[in-house]
Amino acid sequence: MPGVLHDLLFDYTLRNVALGSALLGIVSGVLGSFAVLRRQGLLGDTLSHAALPGICIAFILTGSRTPLVLLIGAGIAGWLGTLLLLRIVQDTKLSEDAALGIILSTFFGIGVVMLSLIQRTNNANQAGLDKYLFGQAAALVERNVITFALLGGPTLLLVLLLYKEFKLLSFDPEFAASLGFPARKLNVLLTSLVVVAVMIGLQTVGVVLMAAMIIGPGAAARQWTDRLSHMLVLAALFGAASGLTGAVSSVLDTALPTGPMIIMALTVIVAISILFAPRHGLVPEQLRIRRHRRTMFAGAGGD
Amino acid sequence: MSQLLERRKPVYTATGSHAPDTSAAVSVHDLTVAYREQPVLWDVDLTIPSGTLTAIIGPNGAGKSTLLKSILGLIPVAAGTIDLFGKPAKDQRKLVGYVPQRGSVDWNFPTSALDVVTMGTYGQLGWIRRPGKQEREKALHCLEQVGMDAAADRQISQLSGGQQQRVFLARALVQDARIYFMDEPFVGVDAATERAIITLLQTLRDSGKTVVCVHHDLDSAPDYFDHAVLLNVRLMASGPMSDVFTAENLAKTYGGSLNVINLMQRLANNSQTEERDARRPA
Numbered sequence: 283m284p285g286v287l288h289d290l291l292f293d294y295t296l297r298n299v300a301l302g303s304a305l306l307g308i309v310s311g312v313l314g315s316f317a318v319l320r321r322q323g324l325l326g327d328t329l330s331h332a333a334l335p336g337i338c339i340a341f342i343l344t345g346s347r348t349p350l351v352l353l354i355g356a357g358i359a360g361w362l363g364t365l366l367l368l369r370i371v372q373d374t375k376l377s378e379d380a381a382l383g384i385i386l387s388t389f390f391g392i393g394v395v396m397l398s399l400i401q402r403t404n405n406a407n408q409a410g411l412d413k414y415l416f417g418q419a420a421a422l423v424e425r426n427v428i429t430f431a432l433l434g435g436p437t438l439l440l441v442l443l444l445y446k447e448f449k450l451l452s453f454d455p456e457f458a459a460s461l462g463f464p465a466r467k468l469n470v471l472l473t474s475l476v477v478v479a480v481m482i483g484l485q486t487v488g489v490v491l492m493a494a495m496i497i498g499p500g501a502a503a504r505q506w507t508d509r510l511s512h513m514l515v516l517a518a519l520f521g522a523a524s525g526l527t528g529a530v531s532s533v534l535d536t537a538l539p540t541g542p543m544i545i546m547a548l549t550v551i552v553a554i555s556i557l558f559a560p561r562h563g564l565v566p567e568q569l570r571i572r573r574h575r576r577t578m579f580a581g582a583g584g585d
Numbered sequence: 586m587s588q589l590l591e592r593r594k595p596v597y598t599a600t601g602s603h604a605p606d607t608s609a610a611v612s613v614h615d616l617t618v619a620y621r622e623q624p625v626l627w628d629v630d631l632t633i634p635s636g637t638l639t640a641i642i643g644p645n646g647a648g649k650s651t652l653l654k655s656i657l658g659l660i661p662v663a664a665g666t667i668d669l670f671g672k673p674a675k676d677q678r679k680l681v682g683y684v685p686q687r688g689s690v691d692w693n694f695p696t697s698a699l700d701v702v703t704m705g706t707y708g709q710l711g712w713i714r715r716p717g718k719q720e721r722e723k724a725l726h727c728l729e730q731v732g733m734d735a736a737a738d739r740q741i742s743q744l745s746g747g748q749q750q751r752v753f754l755a756r757a758l759v760q761d762a763r764i765y766f767m768d769e770p771f772v773g774v775d776a777a778t779e780r781a782i783i784t785l786l787q788t789l790r791d792s793g794k795t796v797v798c799v800h801h802d803l804d805s806a807p808d809y810f811d812h813a814v815l816l817n818v819r820l821m822a823s824g825p826m827s828d829v830f831t832a833e834n835l836a837k838t839y840g841g842s843l844n845v846i847n848l849m850q851r852l853a854n855n856s857q858t859e860e861r862d863a864r865r866p867a
Contacts, residue, residue, distance in 0.1 A: 319694060443713050450704055454690045457756075460657045460683040461708035508695045508740040 286530055293533075294424075300529040302422040302430055303544055306486045307521025309434040310479040311499030312441055315517045317476055318500035319452050319510075324382040325367075325473065326496025329480045330489045331386045332363030334393025337414050337484070338400060347410065350429055353481045356414075360477040363389055368470065390489070417488030419540035420532055430482050437478045440471075441514075448472055449510055486525075487541040495521070498548040505559035524548035609671070610635040610764050610795040611656060616665030618648070618655050624663075624818065625651045631823045633797060635670070637812035638790040640800040640826075644839050647817040649799040650686070653766050657683055669764060678708065682762030684753050686769050692742050698752045699724055699737040705759035727755040732781060747778030754782060764795040771802065783809050806830065 289296045310326070317325045333356035340355025341347065363385050370381040397412060413421075441448065450458045451468045459465040476496065483492040503516035528544030557565050611633040618626040626648040633639050641649045654660045656667050658675055669677040682705075702724040703716045710716060716724075728734045731751040736744060744752065750770060757765055770786075771779050786796050790811075800806055806813065806826070813829050815821040821838040822829040 319691075321691070446707060446710070446715055447712070449696075450707055453694045453696065453701070454685065454704070456654075456659055456685050456689060457683060457704065458707075459659050460678075460681065460685075462678040463707075504695060508697070510695050513695050 286534065289533065290526075290530065296529065296533050298424050298427050299419055299422045299532070299540060300526050302427045303419055303486055303525030303529045303540070304522040305427065305430045305434050305525070306479075306482045306495065307499065307523070307525035307544075307548075308518040309430075309437055309482055309521075310492075310495040311503070311517035311519075311521030312438060312514050313472075313476045313479040314496035314498070314521075315500035315503060315510075315514050316448060316452055316472055317496055318504065322378070322382075322473075323497045323501075324379060324386070324493070325476055326480060327493030328367065328382045328386040328389075329360040329363060329477055330484065330492035331393070332389035333357070333360040333480060333484055334414065334489050335359050335389055335396055336362075336393075337411070338393060338396035341400060341411060342396075349426055349485055352414070353429070353433075353484065356484055357477055357481045359389065360480055361474060364473045364477060365470070368473070393489075413488070414484050415488050415490055416539070417484065417486045417491065417541035419486040419528065419544065422486065426485060433478050433482055437475050440475065444468075444471075445511075487544055491541060491545050494545045494548060498545075498552050499524070502548075502552045502555035505555040505562045508561070520548070520551050524551060608635055609633065610637070610669065611797065612668045612671075613652075613656070614666045614668075616652075616655060616667065617663045618651050618660065619663045626655070626816075627819050629665070629816070629820045631814055631820055633795065633812065633814070633823075635795050636790065636793055637795060638786055638810050639795070639797045639812040639814060640806050640810035641797065641814045641816060642800055642803065642806055642838070643816040643821075647838075649801075649816055650768055652814075652816060653768055653797070653799055657681065657766060680763040682757035682760040682765040684757045684765065684767040684770055687746065687750050687753060687773065689768075692744070692749060694741065696741060697738050698733060698741055698744065698748075699728060701741060701752050702728055702755045702759055705756040708760065724755070724759050727758040728752070730758060731755045731785065745775070747774040750774050750778060750782070754785065762794070764797065765789065767796070767798045769799050769801065771800070771805075803835070 290300055291297065314326060317323060336355040336357070336359025337352045338355075339359070340352050343355075344351050346352075367378075367381050367385050370376055370384070371378050374381075376384075400411060410418075447458070447463060447468055450461075450463065451465060451472065455465045455469070458468070479496065480492055483495050487495055499517035499521040500513070502520050503513045506516055507513050524544050524547040527547035528540050528542075531543045531547070532538050532540040555563070557563055560566055609632045611631070613629055613631050616626055616629040617624060629652065641652060643649050651660065655662050656669075656674055658678075667674040669680060674681075699721065703720055705727070706716055706720040706723065710720070725734060725737060728737055731754050733748060733751050733755060736748060741749065741752065750773075754767075754770065757767070765786075767786075770782055774782070786798070786809075789796055798810070800810065807830050811826050812824070813826045814823045815829060815834055815838045817838045817840070822834040
């Protein structure tokens with residue numbers, strides 16, 4: 283174990299994998315908390331699936347496999363998906379979950395078709411494009427980590443600056459609008475920030491598992507606190523802890539894939555939170571009910 | 586910082602066709618609102634005098650909430666102008682307090698009663714600036730006014746329906762507005778809260794504020810309010826309660842549906858109703 287700690291700080295490969303995964307956990311934890319509270323749990327799932335055709339188009343247009351180029355393609359596609367989503371919800375009678383489902387499957391279907399078309403060409407460069415399906419955290423290098431920091435830093439800064447506005451928008455968008463805040467624009471902004479979190483996650487955990495990264499930390503954090511600010515900090519910590527655990531475990535046993543290990547670690551945190559969190563956990567709640575029943579019976583017996 | 590919140594170009598402009606009436610708190614001219622081609626409000630003209638406690642009355646789907654939301658600028662209007670205190674409503678946001686329907690938000694949101702009330706100060710704070718000690722003290726004072734200061738730190742899901750409504754009311758009070766718009770403030774609250782709310786609204790009115798409520802209970806309307814707007818897509822009547830709350834106007838508004846016929850009978854047998862009320866346990 284001390285060897286792992288030493289490697290975490292000084293081993294070039296592990297340090298980058300750990301840093302990149304932790305950054306992903308922090309950004310997706312904070313943005314995901316808002317998505318969870320706004321009952322947009324499927325949003326991350328939709329955006330990440332919607333990003334796949336963007337990755338393919340970026341590759342076709344540039345012939346480059348440079349992560350930044352592909353991520354920009356992913357971001358644009360995810361963002362288009364978001365605007366389309368908001369449009370559908372606003373202009374049709376479809377509910378948000380139906381709209382999310384439509385965009386998810388349509389964009390992902392297009393993406394998979396494009397991916398197989400690209401793979402059929404003899405372009406040697408295309409190898410590895412399918413890594414975006416499940417991510418390849420173990421392959422993160424310093425350049426990726428810097429990209430993540432450049433994307434995630436401004437995102438977190440915006441949340442910090444507009445914390446009050448995002449909180450009001452998430453709780454009561456109509457009241458926000460009545461105060462003169464541009465609720466619709468804030469909504470687009472907050473959703474666009476989730477797109478950024480997804481961009482960071484695509485390379486690490488991939489299109490398919492990204493939804494868990496968005497929902498998991500926020501859902502776990504909500505169990506431990508009744509205050510939004512605490513929830514955001516906890517979600518960032520849970521996300522970072524999952525990222526680190528996944529990175530370390532893949533080094534201890536190289537047969538384990540990093541991305542899925544990150545999600546496994548997150549799942550454990552979520553399970554513990556749902557079961558044992560003091561106020562909202564299922565086990566403490568059952569204990570309270572049982573204790574309450576006992577005192578009631580004791581009171582009845584005394585009569 | 587706060588100017589940022591105001592639109593650079595006002596959407597509503599006072600047209601030459603009517604002189605803005607500054608004694609009127611609300612003046613709506615030729616207002617039409619439609620959802621997907623279907624008119625929800627049709628050519629509504631109305632004036633609400635300043636210093637009144639006004640009920641917006643009408644059947645389900647009459648456009649009561651829509652009227653409120655279009656005055657507040659929350660939904661796009663197809664046609665018409667809306668002025669508050671003689672100026673386009675868009676420019677008067679600072680004078681307006683709003684109490685949405687209690688069911689319009691998720692009460693499991695991780696926040697406390699005091700925190701929700703503090704949100705009433707966000708408009709005055711403007712962008713980015715956070716509420717400080719001064720804002721929280723103001724919020725606590727408003728919670729006191731609705732008798733909820735003891736529950737200030739409680740998570741909002743632990744509050745009863747009546748307590749949640751009081752928190753919403755306190756959030757509007759903290760806005761320190763000249764005119765308050767409330768969407769069904771009495772729905773799903775206990776009798777004690779209903780009495781507390783109406784007393785508070787009357788106090789607001791007596792201190793010169795204007796209060797406009799969407800109200801669906803015809804029984805209590807004439808007792809609680811002094812001014813009424815009868816609405817069913819079109820404006821049916823508007824004026825002092827004693828003038829417009831007549832069997833004829835109600836029949837016109839409700840289209841002779843059953844409960845109105847009941848109500849007209851009850852209005853006719855007023856004395857019997859009072860007796861029954863007297864016998865009802867408190």
